[in-house]
Amino acid sequence: MDIVLRALVAYVFVLFLMRVVGRRELSSMEPSDVILLVVIGDLVQNGVTQSDYSVTGIVLAAGTIGLLATLTAFVTFRWSRIRNVIEGEPVILVEDGKLIERNMKHERLTLDEVMEQARLQQGVESLHDVRWAVLETSGSISIVKKE
Amino acid sequence: MAGVPDTLTLRRHRDMKGRESWIQGRRILLALLCAVLLAGLLNVFGQRPDSSSAAAPRASLSVYAPTHLRSGLVYAARFHITARDDIKDAFLVLDPGWAEGYTVNGVAPQPVTEADRNGRIAYGFGHLPAGQSLIFFMSLQVNPTNVGRRSQNVELDDGETPILTIHRKITIFP
Numbered sequence: 001m002d003i004v005l006r007a008l009v010a011y012v013f014v015l016f017l018m019r020v021v022g023r024r025e026l027s028s029m030e031p032s033d034v035i036l037l038v039v040i041g042d043l044v045q046n047g048v049t050q051s052d053y054s055v056t057g058i059v060l061a062a063g064t065i066g067l068l069a070t071l072t073a074f075v076t077f078r079w080s081r082i083r084n085v086i087e088g089e090p091v092i093l094v095e096d097g098k099l100i101e102r103n104m105k106h107e108r109l110t111l112d113e114v115m116e117q118a119r120l121q122q123g124v125e126s127l128h129d130v131r132w133a134v135l136e137t138s139g140s141i142s143i144v145k146k147e
Numbered sequence: 148m149a150g151v152p153d154t155l156t157l158r159r160h161r162d163m164k165g166r167e168s169w170i171q172g173r174r175i176l177l178a179l180l181c182a183v184l185l186a187g188l189l190n191v192f193g194q195r196p197d198s199s200s201a202a203a204p205r206a207s208l209s210v211y212a213p214t215h216l217r218s219g220l221v222y223a224a225r226f227h228i229t230a231r232d233d234i235k236d237a238f239l240v241l242d243p244g245w246a247e248g249y250t251v252n253g254v255a256p257q258p259v260t261e262a263d264r265n266g267r268i269a270y271g272f273g274h275l276p277a278g279q280s281l282i283f284f285m286s287l288q289v290n291p292t293n294v295g296r297r298s299q300n301v302e303l304d305d306g307e308t309p310i311l312t313i314h315r316k317i318t319i320f321p
Contacts, residue, residue, distance in 0.1 A: 002291070002292055006321070009321075016176070017180075019173075019176075020173055020176045020177055020180060022173075050218070050219055050291040051219070051291055052291075088169075089159070089160065089166065090155060090160050091160060091163075092155065092157070092160045092161040095157075095161060100161060102163075103161070103163065106163075106170060132151075132152055134152065134155065134160070144152065
């Protein structure tokens with residue numbers, strides 16, 4: 001029973017942590033973000049399985065995480081308010097070539113990061129050529145360039 | 148002005164109207180996380196050892212061991228007996244909370260006798276002359292399923308006569 005409860009607590013806590021630390025850490029791979037994601041994975045594994053090396057333990061822990069992921073997907077699909085809480089909502093960062101400073105600050109994003117995505121996705125050279133830049137719920141920045 | 152991409156609205160996704168509570172909420176949750184981490188630094192969740200002691204005319208006893216732990220941790224408990232008077236047959240009598248849900252990795256020095264005393268564990272060390280000290284170590288590991296609060300009283304006896312008792316409890320976090 002314990003391993004199911006530990007997996008449940010770990011899932012809820014990591015979900016909470018990911019929402020609190022912000023979305024930029026989810027998709028970007030700066031050194032500190034790599035540390036966060038890799039270390040969390042290792043720590044969570046230790047806390048969930050502890051000294052249980054059994055196949056039954058794997059089935060229970062992985063099954064619990066899988067079931068919770070399915071349940072989360074169902075709940076977020078069914079109720080949009082809960083989706084906003086669990087997954088967050090997109091944030092507009094650039095509108096018609098103009099940076100929206102307040103939103104950039106809230107998401108701790110820099111112009112360099114936005115422009116990197118603009119170059120990578122659309123080959124855009126200048127911010128003026130960006131029609132929309134949106135921070136998506138996955139943590140990635142989508143770029144729509146001007147016609 | 149350029150048309151907004153489908154499913155996005157300027158009011159909610161650019162101006163963040165109706166989403167201010169989340170911005171505040173995230174700050175509160177971050178503060179909560181900081182509070183938990185601070186509590187960890189302040190030993191609320193273990194495993195820094197605490198010292199507890201008791202003295203009687205015939206002897207004194209101190210126990211140096213954590214009172215807050217987390218499941219799975221390995222640690223050592225130190226028991227220091229100082230005889231002020233001759234103790235003919237010194238016994239350390241430990242509550243079951245010292246063994247239940249634990250793995251006892253080892254004890255040093257090896258007691259002369261080891262017995263049950265009404266559900267408690269009695270380690271006998273034989274004669275302890277006045278003025279002498281005995282330091283006894285127990286190396287323990289908390290079993291992963293051992294969670295909760297338990298009594299870990301320690302009694303020093305001469306034979307079956309109690310000399311003194313240290314009352315302590317241990318809290319084990321999951």
